[in-house]
Amino acid sequence: MFIFNAQLRVRYADTDQMGYVYYGNYGAYYEVARVESLRNLGYAYKDLEAQGIMMPVLENHSRFLKPAKYDELLRIEVTLKQPPSVRIKFYYRIFNEQDQLIHTGETLLAFVKVNTGKPCRPPEILLKLLSPFFDEA
Amino acid sequence: MFIFNAQLRVRYADTDQMGYVYYGNYGAYYEVARVESLRNLGYAYKDLEAQGIMMPVLENHSRFLKPAKYDELLRIEVTLKQPPSVRIKFYYRIFNEQDQLIHTGETLLAFVKVNTGKPCRPPEILLKLLSPFFDEA
Amino acid sequence: MFIFNAQLRVRYADTDQMGYVYYGNYGAYYEVARVESLRNLGYAYKDLEAQGIMMPVLENHSRFLKPAKYDELLRIEVTLKQPPSVRIKFYYRIFNEQDQLIHTGETLLAFVKVNTGKPCRPPEILLKLLSPFFDEA
Amino acid sequence: MFIFNAQLRVRYADTDQMGYVYYGNYGAYYEVARVESLRNLGYAYKDLEAQGIMMPVLENHSRFLKPAKYDELLRIEVTLKQPPSVRIKFYYRIFNEQDQLIHTGETLLAFVKVNTGKPCRPPEILLKLLSPFFDEA
Numbered sequence: 299m300f301i302f303n304a305q306l307r308v309r310y311a312d313t314d315q316m317g318y319v320y321y322g323n324y325g326a327y328y329e330v331a332r333v334e335s336l337r338n339l340g341y342a343y344k345d346l347e348a349q350g351i352m353m354p355v356l357e358n359h360s361r362f363l364k365p366a367k368y369d370e371l372l373r374i375e376v377t378l379k380q381p382p383s384v385r386i387k388f389y390y391r392i393f394n395e396q397d398q399l400i401h402t403g404e405t406l407l408a409f410v411k412v413n414t415g416k417p418c419r420p421p422e423i424l425l426k427l428l429s430p431f432f433d434e435a
Numbered sequence: 436m437f438i439f440n441a442q443l444r445v446r447y448a449d450t451d452q453m454g455y456v457y458y459g460n461y462g463a464y465y466e467v468a469r470v471e472s473l474r475n476l477g478y479a480y481k482d483l484e485a486q487g488i489m490m491p492v493l494e495n496h497s498r499f500l501k502p503a504k505y506d507e508l509l510r511i512e513v514t515l516k517q518p519p520s521v522r523i524k525f526y527y528r529i530f531n532e533q534d535q536l537i538h539t540g541e542t543l544l545a546f547v548k549v550n551t552g553k554p555c556r557p558p559e560i561l562l563k564l565l566s567p568f569f570d571e572a
Numbered sequence: 573m574f575i576f577n578a579q580l581r582v583r584y585a586d587t588d589q590m591g592y593v594y595y596g597n598y599g600a601y602y603e604v605a606r607v608e609s610l611r612n613l614g615y616a617y618k619d620l621e622a623q624g625i626m627m628p629v630l631e632n633h634s635r636f637l638k639p640a641k642y643d644e645l646l647r648i649e650v651t652l653k654q655p656p657s658v659r660i661k662f663y664y665r666i667f668n669e670q671d672q673l674i675h676t677g678e679t680l681l682a683f684v685k686v687n688t689g690k691p692c693r694p695p696e697i698l699l700k701l702l703s704p705f706f707d708e709a
Numbered sequence: 710m711f712i713f714n715a716q717l718r719v720r721y722a723d724t725d726q727m728g729y730v731y732y733g734n735y736g737a738y739y740e741v742a743r744v745e746s747l748r749n750l751g752y753a754y755k756d757l758e759a760q761g762i763m764m765p766v767l768e769n770h771s772r773f774l775k776p777a778k779y780d781e782l783l784r785i786e787v788t789l790k791q792p793p794s795v796r797i798k799f800y801y802r803i804f805n806e807q808d809q810l811i812h813t814g815e816t817l818l819a820f821v822k823v824n825t826g827k828p829c830r831p832p833e834i835l836l837k838l839l840s841p842f843f844d845e846a
Contacts, residue, residue, distance in 0.1 A: 322462025596736025
């Protein structure tokens, strides 16, 4: 299992007139968290696209438990429960400054070749970097 | 069952460098579709908030079947399968200009009193406007 | 002079916790208005990019006179005061439902070849479509 | 003169199909930079609203010199050239990872009482925190 905690400050731009983070902005929050989790591992998503692979989102599920508010410094816990295959599933749990769980979500993404649009295996380097987290006895 | 078809033009602002609509923008697309469906019925979401009721999103689920692209005029079919109670669930199916189904989603919202934050019943007028679509013999 | 009036409904996603349209969203509003003005003339911006030309924004200026609010159906008046050369300048005036002028802006864009990144002349068709509006005696 | 340098990572959500940061997103970038500049000074914008004062934007001007790209860690230099009165003007200069100046901008904001909508003086604490930067002999 691979776990990473990202931090993200709520912007004024993210709020709506309810005074909460607009529900449509969590997708961008997830993106920040998963990209930072990979960067922390030593892998830049940018390099993936430079290699001709992109990662479109196939499925997304979000549960809004409590509102996130302006200027809060959120903690976004990202988890991979399985090593990636042609697909990769990220789990998110978001905590507010009082460390209350306010949100959970999952995003399923695919590895796809930019030129053919066909699914492909993740880059070897990424698999290698992640393997210590999924090693079995 | 209540069904409505909304139209929405993809903006340049909505695209990302993959050349597709960024996955996080579908929440705003759903919002446009459900607000227009209620307006078509004779009900303005704005009036709901003026009455001291708001509708936060509790849960959201999205499946990205094919990408939506810049300038496409999308058709978003909104469906209510059940009359609203303290909660209301909207189903969405998005079709591109070739009338291909490119996306499906569901959003569960609650009716909540602005001053107390407590769940409440939907306004009578809304129930009345929707009742013909759910009448049983 | 070329003038076009576009309509745009304020989305919940566009508001912030002040209860107004977030100031950063006017750029996307301008985009909708200028793209619709060209479409109305018979020209799709999409075709420009298909021809290998893009139109990056060079400069933007905005004056916020009164706030725009949720669900308002805004009228965005787009004006070209000069025919386009390697640059094109759009002027915007935004009116609310009470027909009050709430916002003015200008955006200067360039015509640029996608493959070289070099400035270029606008497509002939666009110049032809616009010429009746700038004909001199 | 008060100067602060903020850092901001370009999100995938911020890009458009040109592969650049969409021009409409710089408003949110400015917001991050000015809020962080005040926080660094010891002042939270959030506290301002808690005191019944808000800061709507009156005017905005942006010059796009070079594109910002995905995943770049931008440096946003924020400058106040004058101490705030009922208005405050922020100047921005954005640098990419190669330390090239890619963007300049200015934003004029007002201090306004939330309940009356009337302009007001900035909070004393903010004036005090800023005064060392504008002291004259």
